[in-house]
Amino acid sequence: MKKDSTSTNADQAKKRAERVEAALPISVNGMEGTTKNISATGIYFELDATHQLGSQIEFWVEINSPSGPMKLNFQGEVVRVDDLSGKLGIAAKIISNN
16 A cells, blocks of 8 residues: 555654744854754754764753853754855754753
């Protein structure tokens, strides 16, 4: 029996975690950038340097809290790289938080 690709794509979209638009400072392997959106399972950010698909990255995101700025540390895997005319958009799947 042939799978219906439309229902498969719809099912995958439902499984994705809700994304929140957020411009937060991010440091990826020591390079500074800015997030565009973040979810419970992934992050999309702009950076001046490229990363290879499938490569492992370490990064922190800085958020404001009532007690002041906090840095949250993560490990991720690069799943997409977009050329944004001068900068790169990088999507990463969050593997773990430290």
